Amino acid sequence: MELNAKIFVAGHRGMVGSAIVRRLAERSFSNVVVRSRTDLNLLDSAAVRDFMASERPDYVFVAAAKVGGILANNLYRGQFIYENLTIQNNLIHSAHMAGVQRLMFLGSSCIYPKLAPQPIKEDYLLTGLLEPTNEPYAIAKIAGIKMCEAYNAQYGRQYVSVMPTNLYGPNDSYDLNNSHVLPALIRKFHLAKLAHAGDVTGIAADESRYGAIPGDILQSLGLVREADGALVKASEPGPVLLWGTGTPRREFLYVDDLASACVHLMEAGYDGPLVNIGVGDDVTIRELSEVAKAAVGYSGEVVFDVTKPDGTPRKLLDVGRLESLGFEAGMPLADGVRLAYADYLQGKKI
Template sequence: MNLNAKIFVAGHRGMVGSAIVRRLAEKGYSNVVVQSRSELDLLDHAAVNVFMAAEKPDYVFVAAAKVGGILANNLYRGQFIYENLTIQNNLIHSAHAAGVQRLMFLGSSCIYPKLAPQPIKEEYLLTGLLEPTNEPYAIAKIAGIKMCEAYNAQYGRQYVSVMPTNLYGPNDTYDLNNSHVLPALIRKFHLAKLAQSGDVADIVEDEHRYGTIPADILQSLGLERNDAGELAKVGAPGPVLLWGTGTPKREFLYVDDLAAACVHLMESGYDGPLVNIGVGDDVTIRELAEVAKAAVGYSGDVNFDSTKPDGTPRKLLDVGRLKSLGFEASMSLTNGVSLAYADYLKGR
């Protein structure tokens, strides 16, 4: 890529999009185009068409999506499939109509079958049933991959799809009703640490910054909300309660490593089949909790609620293709979680 090339990053305010913008800036790219939601509604096909035709970017990164954890995926199934299909359809087709030759579509490792052999190779796509809790989101992402493949085949485009594993890092979502497992752990342990110190005012501040604290978590903190909506102590804080058994295994990739991989693939001119982006190693949720607990400095107990769903038993990506293309993630989980917690505190 020429350093003066026009590059459009869709979803630049999200965790992934903002990391790609940071990486492009670090590499010296000076013509990066971004649009906020108020400036460009990606659900509006006509608006996206007009924007793409006017800007005619040389490269497009599709990092815009409606995302969430197990709870959000299960509750908002209609929104997840509709909004993700609409956003990606608008962006991919409008890019093609504007003559954009190079585009990168960012998917998710949830596209693979729930019981896929481990580690998961790219070839396992569409070889089995999906995890039911996030099936609508996964189907939308699979459609995006196939759309890119179809435009490549019919129109000669070079639209590449990459499938990141579980991500974390700066600009993550910490709303406990919508967050993924790692940001949820960071916030739960941070709140528990504040509760241990009796810092109700700081808990109130945290709630203003990162969203309403659910009633069951308030109870575990020894707090309750009065009729006026104010938080008050009603007892001693208990253990941190986490969903599931703690036994599922997950792989976690620091988002700046993902961004570096995406830019590397675009710079290399890669235009082959979809590529997994991960670290090639995984941990149990219980082990992950210990890493997050240490990073936050919480000293209390942790309990797992086995009545809550675990999701897929294991999800480890085969990153052989990525390594063969000259890229390997460098951030350790311990260092990455510490950086993520520092960013969380900065956000407060």
């Protein structure tokens, strides 16, 4: 990529998109184009088509998507499949119509088969049944990958897809109704830490910053919500309750490592098949909870609710293809979680 090339990052206000923008700035790319949701509704095909025709970027990173954890994926099934299909269809097709030759589409490792052999190779896509709670989102993302492959085959485009593992870091979502496991752990431990310190004011401030605290978590914090919305201490806080058995294994990638990998592949002119982006190592959810607990400084009890779903038993990516292309992730998990918590304490910045 030339340093003055026009680069459009779709979804720049999200965790992934903002990390890609940071990485491009670090690499001295000077012509990065972004649009907020109020300026460009990615669900509006005409608006996206007009934008692409007007801007005619040289490169496009598709980091815009509707995302969430197990609860959100299962609860908002219609929204997840409709919005993701619509966003990616609009962006990929409009880029093609505007003559964009290079595009990178970001998938997600949760779209691999639920019982795929471990570690998961790129070739395992579409070889087995999906995780049921995640199926609508997964089908949408698979369609995006296949759309890129089809446009490459029919039109000679260079539309590359990458498959990130579980991500965390700056600008993550900490909404307890929609967040993924690691940001949810960070917030639950932080709230419990405040509750054990008797800091109801701090909990209220956290709620105004990151969204409403669900009733079951309020109860575990020893709080009740009064009619006017105020939080009041009703009892001593209990243990932090976590979903599932704690035995599933997951791989976690610091989002700035993902951004570095994406920019590396684009700069290198990579024009091949799907690429996994991960660290090549995993931990159990119980082990992850210990890392997050230490980063936050919470010293209380943790209890796993085995009546709640675990999701996929294991999800570890084979990163051999990525490493053969000259990239390895560098952020150790404990260091990354400490950085993520420090960012959490600063509050949403964009």
